[in-house]
Amino acid sequence: MTTAQSLTPAWIEDITIEQLENDPHQVYERLRAEAPIAYVPQLGLHIVSTRELCMEIAKDSENWPAVISPAGGRTFGEGAILNTNGPEHQNLRGMVEPHLQPAAVDGYIDDLVRPFARERLAAIEDNGTADIVAEYFEPVSVRSLGDLLGLNDVSTDKLREWFHKLSVSFTNADMTADGEFANPDGFIPGDEAKAEIIAHLDPKIDHWIENPDHTAISHWLHDGMPDGQTRDRSVIYPNLYVFLLGAMQEPGHAMGTTLAGLFSRPEQLERVIDDPTLIPRAVGEGMRWVAPIWSAAVKVATDEVTVGGVTLPAGSLVMLSYGSANNDEHAYDAPTRYDLDRTVIPNMTFGGGVHACAGTYFASAVVRIALEELFETIPNIELDPDHEVSFWGWGFRGPKELHVTWEV
Structure with missing residues (x-):
């Protein structure tokens, strides 16, 4: 029998997590060419690297139900939406989706995002320089989702801290040969964040049970439940952790990635600043160019x-590498080049099939508004020549920092 493990090239055994986090492109380019389905011992599962195979598996939920990576399961716990299928998954989608439907998002998104975006820009616009990721993109991303969820009493810095700690835990994926975590202490930051989240949220949940309001978590507790009943905290918390990581990280990284891509094509940046209607197209290309959720979805073969x-x-467990699929040479010309004018071909940034990201429309709207406000306030923004653009991450990927300057 020809299996992925028997076909795995020897060089794959030398792949390190550090190498993937710093720059996965060289590894995945070679995987696409030599072993589109490859068993990676360091991860304890198979990697699927081409667009065609990722799409084929993502769409086949019957034969390829969703599971969660070992590190993801350790981070989120039982009952996370990423690890459910069938009626259980439909129930959880019904819990989280009402606030994320396009009609609902259009009704609140401007009031949710623009005031805080303008506040952050007012705080930095006279400085002439910034790490725009830390000082604008991440704060806008976490504040938008935090306020939607009902965490308006949690500081922006604390929300950023929580998602960074959960990210450290979720990406602590290195496994030993006997299937144990190579770095058990890598989960400590995530455990610290979860303990803080529970301590803060438990009293709020007590309140929402008796006094429901418009916030998303309040709706999670009540929507679709029989009269007098609410969902158990064992359902709420694992899915809250998913949102506090993925849904907070993705818009901020997409903003940074899009701007970094436009900096690589100055003439295209100028066009987008002059014509804000191009921003959605610029964002779509940015998220194809470097997918914020680069490699996280896991499926299991039923037979x-x-x-x-x-x-x-x-x-068999397979991890679908959306970032690799979005850079597949068989689907895109010069895929590692940012190009606003690229022919639009559906990409896998938000996954596919029944487990496609529920927050696609919400995340895209947050990114669009943040960039509209940035380019309106600082139209002469430039990349700081004294700092390189430093991308990081393999499960989640985006610029760690993005230093910019402008004339005041």
């Missing part, structure tokens, strides 16, 4: 299956 010419036994 022995042959995919991409490789036979996998029942129970």
